[in-house]
Amino acid sequence: MSVLLTGSAPANRAAGALRASTAAIYRAVWRWHFYAGLLCLPFLITLSVTGSIYLFKDEINGSLFAYRTRVPIQVTPPLGPDRLIFNAGQAVPNGTPVAYTDPATPETSATVTMAEGEERILVYLDPYTGDVLDRLRRDQEFMVVIRGLHSLAYLGPLANALIEVVAGFAIILVLTGAYLWWPRGQNGGVISLRGTPRRRVWWRDLHAVTGLLAGAGLFFLALTGLPWSIWWGQQLRAWSNAAGLGQPAALWAHRPVSTIPLRDRLSDPGWALQDAPVPRSEPAAAAETIGIDRAAAILAQSGMPRGYELSLPVGAEGVYAAAVYPRDVTRQRVIALDQYTGAPLLDVRLADLGPVGQAIQYGIGIHKGEHWGRVNQLAMLAFCLGTILFAVTAGTMWWKRRPAGGLGVPPWPRDRHTAITVTVLICLLGALFPLTGLAILGMLGLDLAAQRLRRRVGP
Template sequence: MLAPNSIAAAATSNAEVVAHRRTLWRWHFYAGLFVMPLLIVLAITGTIYCFQPQIEPLLYRDRMVVADTHGPQLSRDVLLAKAVASEPRGAVPTLAQIESDRTRSAEFVFRLPSGESESVYVDPYDGAVLGKLSVEHRLMKQVRNLHRGLMMGKAGELLMELAGCWTLVMIGTGVALWWPDRTNARKGGVWLPRLSLTGRAWWRDLHAVGGIWLAIGALFFVLSGLPWSGSWGKEFKALATSASLGYPKGAWGEAHVHSTAPGAAAKPADEHAMHGMHMTMDDLPLKQTPWAVGATEVPDGVSAPASAGHVSIDDVVALAAKQGVTDDYGIALPGKPTGVYTVSYFPADPRDERTLHIDQYNGRVLSDISYASYGRVAQWISYGTSLHMGRYFGFANQIVCSAISLGLASLAVTGFIMWMKRRPARTLGSPARPVKRPPMRAWRGGLTLLGVIFPLMGATMLAVWCFDRLAFGARRAVA
């Protein structure tokens, strides 16, 4: 027979465990309530965008795909002239997309007088203009905008950034709730759901077991996606750079970047005064730019010589080929007399990433930034991005990413069903607060750390805590 003190101690211990789990459940509930609808949007749009290389040639086959005549192709400057002739007065060519596949048309991007951009597709064998596509309104651009910011501009980007941060809370609390312990011993429902169950218990097993299998993938998606976010991602990039861990600095001769300073004629009288006026890689009309070089400055070339002869696009392609850049990349065209050609190569293998700035008059390579030039953090992010987008190991990577994405969407659905099954009518249905607040110092420290690393999330966590105290402070569960 147990002594009264032992019984009391066991009861206290059990009450603490229950309070601990209830607290975790409440945070998991609040995180899921916010993340759930956004997670479905992220999952669906991410899966669609993952298959962009397959979808676009099917969707726009009449413009993107041509028959290989096995004959010679026209020079890219001739093809550009054909595209220019098809555009309205005032349209400015900004980008040449380079493909080595002989069944793909030549693509050139123009900035229209209205401020929007459109792609013009030209048959590389006979110069016929095959059609045009709006850059801003094409399907994959819309899908990407939905994925990154719900097509709501800055506000949408911040909302999606918050969704990513709160997913970290959802993952952490979900794993803690799933974790089997002595007081929560069970024979099933750990690694495989107990399909013999019925009702809400069946949905709970499906949700918990599915969540633990997807936890690592979800964590990877969040951590590899946040560096691209509109607010925190930019600040993180600046911090990584200041610590010499991010992208190479844009100044000449720094960060082990192979570069050649432009001629004296190209330098402004007060270089420091002009520093903030330079265009960055993110400002260029490129389809994709490696994260590591997004904020680096685009250098100016030499001023136009007396006999102003321009390097042709084919010459730029040949120069890029010598540096190992051979297929599926963009060349941003010079937009001013001292402008340069910018070659941006964003391949599936991050180790092959390359950025070249080439003088438009003499063909000199002014700057050559390769993967080896990146800081350690930028290299990790490059790998993460390639895996996140389903590019690194081909079609298998796309399948894995799609499975994780759609699995996360299914978790949102099962979580919603569980909520609806337990929610009383006309109430929020949040888990009851425990009578005694458990210490949970490690969890509070972890949440505080997240709030410091992600200040926007920290502000919303504080808001949720205040809301919970004010709205539900008087309602406590019986221990």
């Protein structure tokens, strides 16, 4: 009997050490999961609510705002863009036309964008009769407001940087959450719920199960949203373009271009072409512009999908620049026409982009629910609603476990080596997203300062 006890002692000690090490790693990961959630969750709720609305942009515009976006189909052919722009000019007499948006369907209104100083006025018109249906400032249009709220654009570039930080932390939140969720012999909290809503364990299990379902979606949404971020996205675009993996540089070779980026002429030239230079028309003696009606006809002959935005030439070297981003990502296209000859100076389809540009355009299209029709919309909506539930369960669970007068931060493990190792791994993840990495270092500094302060004022 004594031999058996002696022989099993090393194994028992090894098993105990393993359990202690696993518990230490769990606590360290839990602490960073808590920090990531503390920063992310309020923003994730806002992003999910506004994103859920924006997914159904066309449906909402076609119902709540049908008085300006929908028109009865008529037998007579629609009027040309030139006549519609003239009517828009009558509605905004002090404005200058800068862009025309083609009706996407026979029952969709046309839109003319007028510049009035720094403001942009949207004028909605019946393409069959030329009647003005409505006019409003672009920054007051409902979906423009929703998009501004989604990106925090109303709060300036620093807020957009915060969105980048949140996206990075969301990825950390998902990865640490997956580790915490991983089954370790428990009977519940993996795919089932224990207890009742009165008990904290029920909320913990609901949080875990929701995280399992919504985590992959949140990870995807964070990754596909990052390309639009203020620093990481710009660096990725610059790197991919320089490497020939983004915008097709060959299309600009040996062609006259301006110093104006496409984003200054089109409201949405697409991620890969944001910084692409606008081509230049070459005016000839006594040459006259072809006019917007002819430009629209050339676009139609070129197979440009309906619903495109067409910007008007600015100056003698300006061009007619058009872009369309329909629900089918593969039909995205950008065309620029010489304003005097109508010759195509630029014609970029999705297939013309480099592999990075194509992958990101696909990701953005799926992110916005624009690739696989209703299935794509509903899948993204499910992820948004799952994220909201995920955030609510996290808040409720924290509320039930928080100590009176305290924040309820999970304690560091006693094993400092484990705490440091997990923290280094988190910092390495943060290094992939530098603004997030800076935030991690800031949070770590505050955490160390708080611990030092507690030791000073403690017993």
